[in-house]
Amino acid sequence: MKNSASDSTPDKLAKRLSGYELLQDVPQEQLLWLTRTATVRKLKAGEKLFRKDDPIDFLFLVLSGKIQFKLEQKGEYRIINELIEGDISGALPYSRAKNAMALGEAKGATEVLQLSKDHFREMIHEQPELTEALVHVMASRIRDFTTEQQQTEKMASLGRLSAGLHHELNNPAAAALRASTELKEQLSMVPEKFKAIMLLRLSPEQVDQIMKIVFSPAKKEKSKSKLSLMERSEGEDQLAEWLEQRGIDNAYAIVEVFAEKNIKKEVLQQLEEICGEDQVGAVTEWIYNVLITEKLVSDIQESTRRISGLVSAVKSYSHMDQGLERERTDLEENIRSTLVMLNSKIKKKKIAVNLEGPDNLVQPCVYIGELNQVWTNLIDNAIDAVEEGGRLDIQLQQKEQDIEVSIIDNGSGISEGVLGRIFDPFFTTKAMGDGSGMGLDISKKIIEQHGGTIEVESKPGRTVFRVTLPENPQT
Structure with a gap:
């Protein structure tokens, strides 16, 4: 069993740090600078390392135990990440993050090495290899976080769709079984x-x-x-x-x-x-x-025709049997496939849906599967926003070299306080299990990846999400 880090000398602690994968290429003297400049903080089980919205003023390196990142949704907490021994988080060189998006809590007795960002300028100038290692941590963190959250949101979308699809497929399948x-x-x-x-x-x-x-x-x-x-x-x-x-x-x-x-x-x-x-x-x-x-x-x-139609819609929606390159596509048909996937929710709330677009609408060059995820997020949110018997309008228009898609619902609207944060990661007004708070953030990233924009305007009785996509996005 390792000795407590707080009982170790800076030399011993620096040697211990050199055994961590993230710091193994950093010269010993630079690790020694870190152990002499930073402090060791001991946490009891359940003690908070930081809270949501706290300023990000310290770099953290877990020496023992575990830190869990927890996000609150409607009074409940879910774990969105965990740090174990050797993991680094918090403030990092050149990072623009200002406030914590979640709280950090010790799971069991935990020790953390923490370095104030007041020392970053000195570190950047005098400890280049250490700085480089930490910048690499930041880049990996962003990449891993983005990939993980996109996958989480895809699975959440799949979960929402699968429930409706089960209902949509079960009805004609049961009818065919009865008839046969x-x-x-x-x-x-x-x-x-x-x-x-x-x-x-x-x-x-x-x-x-x-x-x-x-x-x-x-x-x-x-x-x-x-x-x-x-x-x-x-x-x-x-x-x-x-x-x-x-x-x-x-x-x-x-x-x-x-x-x-x-x-x-x-x-x-x-x-x-x-x-x-x-x-x-x-x-x-x-x-x-x-x-x-x-x-x-x-x-x-008739039943098998309906099943075949649903399977075709699923295939079109998921872009099965296709490559991962950009392709020219019929946006109206893609959105129609998404509506088929969400039809169970639409029928349950008796929502009137109107989809319209010009016959000669150009076909943009896009990642079809990713854009279908955008349409799912926006339409699913609109369905949740309207009351039973509400209305959903989807309009496609040609605007010079751009295509504009407007998704309009007649729900109660979005308050000004919420409107300013609606694209923030993890921000949601839904209860735990009903939304991850990543849907609109990921949708915005996907649209920007295509060189497009997404805007929202809202008042009681009318909310519009307006997506603009170029016909030929820059690679």
Whole structure:
């Protein structure tokens, strides 16, 4: 077990620091300068090293124990980073960070070497290798932080979308399963009904008359006419009564299908005149079998079409099977795919969505997957902002060599105090688990990476996020 750093001499502590990966290339005399200039701070479990919004005045190097960075959201705390022995944080040479974004808390007994930034000027001029090592720490920290937070936000977006997608996919899948099960049951009864048909004594002329009455194109066109609820109910009651009087089983199931095809009592009376009362039951059941089979197959086709459409939208949204280079893309189609992904939330709140753009809108050269993440963040926030029955408008416009995308909601608006911080990392007004506070920060970085801009204006009843993208971003 290592001795307490506070009990070590500067020489021993400098030798210990040379064993840390981040400082192993720093000359011993420069590490000795660090140990003589800095101080060792001992923390008890739960003690705060710094608090949120505290000025960043010290460089910290963990000598033992662990420091957790915690961020408060709606009265709850989540851990966003941890420092262990050998890790460096806090103030660093040339860093422009001014205030802590989170609090730092000791997890168990912890010792930290801390150096006031008042000594940075001296360090930069007289301790070049130490300065270089710390600048490298800063660069790595920024890179790692950005990568980690982008990945975290992507996973958060995926989590938000997956819940809605489960619902959107489950509905047509369940409908297809129900229809296929009914179809299987229906087909199992075909031999019996086929036997009944084969025993009928119908002439070719009678068969032609039946086909003309029930299955003619004119009849199919007529079936599309809309009936009032009362008219439909009265017609179904008359059909059911007529069927039951002739001892036909499953009358109400037959009525439901016949009503959809606008086959009324008068049609069945015509059939009876053609084939006779003793044969009309078998003919009716055979017609029902044909129509219900057609209906169930149509239901399965519609359900699988919806599933296929959702899969296509997912593929378009995620940019699967594509490279990681910039590509020219149809922004309106990308946004439409995002709306499909979020459709469950939109329907749940009964939000009216209007997407409009010119037919000749140019296709910018962009990273499609990254921009889809931007549309997800902005549209998802707008959905959260509006009340049930609200409105969401998305407008695309050509502005010379730029494309402007405006996402407008009629929610309660964003207060002035919040508006000034809305793009800050980790800033969120949502409860723990509902938002990381990184969505808009990452969206802004993605848009700036494309050479574009994002602006927001808000008042009660109207909030607009306006994204401007160049047609040909500079590489």
